[in-house]
Amino acid sequence: MGLRSRYLCALLLVIVTIVGSISSITYFRAHQEVNSVLRILSDNEGEMPARMIPNQPQLFSQPHFTRESLYQYRYFSATLNRQNKRMAIQDDHILSVTPGEIQKLTQRVLKRQRTQGRIFYKQTVYAYRVKNNGGKINVVFLDESLMLTKAREVTYLGIFLGTISLLLYTVVLVLFSNSAIRPIIQAEKRQKEFITNAGHELKTPLSVISANTEMQELLNGENDLTKSTKEQVGRLTKLINYFVSLARLQEQPQMTLSVIDASQITNQVADNFKNVILQDGKHFKKSVTSDLAVRANEHYFYELVSILLDNANKYCDPHGDVFLNLKLGKRKKNVILSVTNSFVDGKNVDYNRFFERFYREDKARTVSKKKSGYGIGLSMAQSIVKSFGGQIKASYSNGKISFIVTIKRQIKNK
Template sequence: MIQRFRYKFIAISTAALLFVILTIVGSICTLTYYQSHQEIERVLTILVNNDGQIPRKGIRTTDNSQPQFSREGLHQYRYFAVLVDNKNQVTEVQDDHIATVTPQDARAMTDRLVRRKVHSGQLLYRGVNYAYKIRNKNGEKVIVFLDESLLMARTRSLMHTGLILGVIVLVLYTIVLTLYSRRAIRPIIEAEQRQKEFITNASHELKTPLTVISANNEMQEIINGENEWTTSTKQQVTRLTKLINNLVSLARMQEQPTLTMLPVNVSQIAGDVASSFKSVISTEQKQFNVQIDEGLVANADENTLRELLNILLDNANKYCDPQGEIDFTVSSSNHSKNIVITIANSYKDGKSLDAKKFFNRFYRVDESHTQGKKAGFGIGLSMAQYIVKQFKGKITAKYTNGKLAFIVTLKEVGK
């Protein structure tokens, strides 16, 4: 249990850091990508406003918050300009600032843009992305193409570096967390250990006075005969003994290492457990409906699975209404590769119950913690929940059609 908690602690902490890293790296990449496109837009605007030429005078922009460009700075960009007359014929190609585009390429790209009739955007030509901007001037057009490769390469490099650093940080954090996680959860381990020791020691200390009380009660019955007081004492001793045994069983169950999971015949085990309860339920004039599909196999521990079914059937019999019904169904799910075990009992007072609390230890329906027959669900269901978790299954409770039902789902093998 502690080991599973440790792994969960590591997984949650690592997931939290992963979320933070993705948020930071994603924000940086998004901002860098946005700034690159803004830079491309500003450079195109400057060039197209100057007929595709780098201006000889100072470069001014209307937005003072943006970085300013110098004439020398503009020479770092690879671009070319095309002049088009009012008949959409190319009259001039200015390709002094680019070496990879020929005049024929420039004309081909211009023809594609003229058909588009869009004044700005991107154009993919021979595997290279070009940003372009068109300016109308006296019926003619000035089109400036800017090679995005350099700018976007820097952006991709930054993104790639950010991702690599993020992965490195995540791996280092996970390694350090794994090495020191036991120290981090040491107080929880110690508290859990003290709790188990307390339960074990207390059970041994309580068994002695209970044995003495039981013996004294039997002596009173021999001397004075059985009466309502001795009967009540006997019932309470039995109840306390069962509670102590359950507490010890739960503590020992949690101390055990992970169960050895092997394919077991759930149908056969369920049939054996149902047979053992049939006479007990019939004696109390309750109807026992059993429906078990044959050949259902799941990975589990056979003895622990029997204990699980015994707990649930005992709980159903205990809290079933007088002359009510108990349903025990084991079937294969139609929608998934699961075995569904359903144990339900008639319980007319179940509408007001909170099914989510059934698996809490010592849960009781009423606030006064009375000792009546239906005062609470003890720790049996808590043990059942722990067993199902060991089987990597799921257990739920619900109240429907006047019946309280517990549903166990296990992974079916061989389906």
């Protein structure tokens, strides 16, 4: 997702939150107003109070009424005795409902045996309230269209203004974002180009140093000085290759992906690393389910498995275990690649930070100075997995650390 898309999504989220909150509060206040008016009418047997309603402290959610303000509402009521024989109907404040219809509505409400609720009649919703007054039953009906219409108008106005704001912001963003973002994009591009160019330039003197060291060994034999020089040349060459690979990976966000045989590639990498791990005095096991396919780049998937196995071998405890596993997820929709190694002293290590570039944790990096890493491999692995649309995480349990990759499964074309 591009930078503009993130800004638009953020603004849309803000607008939806504001409009949704205003609409919810407006509808809540409208229903509170309906209930309050019904309560006032019910307490006065369906009539307006004879005197002005005394001013009382009002909560935020409760509307404030005066005797005059009550005349804006449309309502009617019926008062019956215990045998449901009509005694009186009050319809002075309604024109669309006849006394006969009021009697039918009252009987419908009484059959429900509920003290309050809503009833639909002639495309109008009436809120009602039933109250027992001694030997009488008073039923008050209130047309709530006025209050709900106001709430709907506020909602529509909020949606309209929110849409206009989003469109205006989009226009402004398109017109002015290029000039604002261009320096950042250019700086990032120059940085990547510098890494790539510097990597290529550094390889030449390293090749010369390596050749001179080998010549010196031919003339004078190998010694600690030449051996150390070759080791440092190898380390620096590997570091440069990491830099160049990471820069190239970031330079092509639209990586060419295809359906590849993950099982075959994983087996190939595992076979290449097996002897290296065994020569370091560690135990290696693998479990690879056959014919598992994912949508990825073949070269970078190979690189991903290599990074994880190299990392596991590098930080595995002496004479510890390295285990590689490729299998289907529980629902058989994902392919799970996990690489686990023994790491007894890893209880208090923040494994999530391992994916930060150049991150170094003393407890995790003291296995061997000779094989210490650069803090780039796992960051590169995370970038590769994201390019595949997958996820990678680290977990620690029972003295073992695992790096788990989840990628959506694909069906191979036969």
